[in-house]
Amino acid sequence: MNGVFSTVVGTFVESWQELRVHRGRVVLSLVGVTIAVASLAVVVGFGSLAEKATEAFNEQYGGRPATFQLTASTKSGDALPDEDAVFDQLRAGAARYDVSYASEAAEGPRKVQFPDGVGDVWTKTVDPGYAEMHRVRMADGSWFTESDRDRLAPAIIVNRAFLDRLGDPDLVTHPTVRLPGTPAVTAVVVGEYKTSEYDTEPGMFQLARTTAAAGTVVDPEMGGSRTFEVWIPASGGKQLAKRIASDTERTLGGGVEVTASRMDAGATVDGDPLGPLRCVIAAVSVLVLVLGGLGLLNVSLVSVRQRIREIGIRRGVGASAGRIFVAVLLENVLGTAVAGGIGVMLGAAVLSNETVRTAITSGADIGGAPFPLEAAFVGIGAAVFVGALAGLLPALVAVRVKVIDAIRY
Incomplete structure (x- = not known):
């Protein structure tokens, strides 16, 4: 049990150290993710506020x-x-x-x-x-x-x-x-x-x-x-x-x-009266998520190819394939989690603005928190999910690096 715990903690520490060492590259690669998550949080929050406003108006006039x-x-x-x-x-x-x-x-x-x-x-x-x-x-x-x-x-x-x-x-x-x-x-x-x-x-x-x-x-x-x-x-x-x-x-x-x-x-509406709105919001959210993930995937692949010498040396001194795989994957996950947090805060700042909120809800009293909680969960969850997907292919590439590759580079 202690060995497993040490391995897990060590992998996290290694991933965090890699993020610190390559912080310039990481920051540049995660700018797109931050913007994508901020957009996603705004889109989801907008949908949530619009849905609540629609429901409030419907119930105000129709019951x-x-x-x-x-x-x-x-x-x-x-x-x-x-x-x-x-x-x-x-x-x-x-x-x-x-x-x-x-x-x-x-x-x-x-x-x-x-x-x-x-x-x-x-x-x-x-x-x-x-x-x-x-x-x-x-x-x-x-x-x-x-x-x-x-x-x-x-x-x-x-x-x-x-x-x-x-x-x-x-x-x-x-x-x-x-x-x-x-x-x-x-x-x-x-x-x-x-x-x-x-x-x-x-x-x-x-x-x-x-x-x-x-x-x-x-x-x-x-x-x-x-x-x-x-x-x-x-x-x-x-x-x-x-x-x-x-x-x-x-x-x-x-x-x-x-x-x-x-x-x-x-x-007057068969089924869920807010169903079409939810479908539109979901489609826009997926599009934003895909664009952010593709950008991160490209940067991660280029980064792994530039680090072939480093990865080959680590394999040569005893690092297992599994440890290399998890370390590269966690680099992306940890980075996108931080980017997701920043993106959610940016989205919250936009939707918490009274002028923006009033424009979305048309002044309806919908109650609740200034920033929808589901938008925060979706933003952070999407960031981690994108990080895992974008880190999967680079991690597989890193696992295939051999010690001889370090000598060639």
Whole structure:
């Protein structure tokens, strides 16, 4: 065991000493690998960030997989006689089947009294479960809870543009705003939700079944809509959504029709919606890796041929073929590992830049580390893999060197 350990340690030491002795050649040969690994890390990191941003936008607007939308209408085409009763039955149906996340989703413009006058604000009326269903993230304050329905002054959650027009008050002061309507109410701002930097128009959420929601009139001609959403498992979700819809129809009578349709990204894309993006990223990564490996292979072959005298002398003083093979191979692996580390750091510096990150994600809140961890693993792993492949052929050439070759050179 001690002999094996000594051999392994000695081989590593020899390889490292060779790297130090030939550091000029090594640096030149590894510049290409460093650039290739940096490019690979950037490409993989870009793909990871773009994938997360795409997923965030899909879930923000369509819901998490699988989110189903339940819409009620009359078979005659007339307006629903009692829309609130329909939604009460939809909520009861979701509770009957133990659906953990369900929410009304009504949206449309609403009048808000700002210090500079009354303005229209695009408003979403939701239940507390909506935030988890649509990846709503808070910048300050807190999201709705069931206890907020009992507030005398209803709670609202607004975006940065809303707060700026309100005069940028501190939420700890419990700022209020007047909501004209029937009835008119004074609402309390309890939170600020995160939005893209491109979202420059005021927007707000209000809680369903409160005095604030009572003053909201959904006008389809103004782009408003009112639906009910449930977030349920993709497997068997379609049948469950239809069951909730049919139960509601049966309870309300034959004049009401309830339809269920899937609204998240999985409804419009067969299989993996991000599959094409992954394929493109993989193709570019392989191309970068191959180019870096070919450059290193050429330099390594030239280097071994220039060191034939040195290798022949080592064979003459007792170095085994296996030791020569491993030493030459490890020279490439150790060198590319160092180059890979430097390349990953360069890639991290690029992707951690706030301007670059914002450009890739379009301002979406994706969370996580500034530099994707998988990009670091792929970069280091690719560098070691390329070093092993590029060192394999030179190592085989070195093994075939004979003592007589040292005399000829």
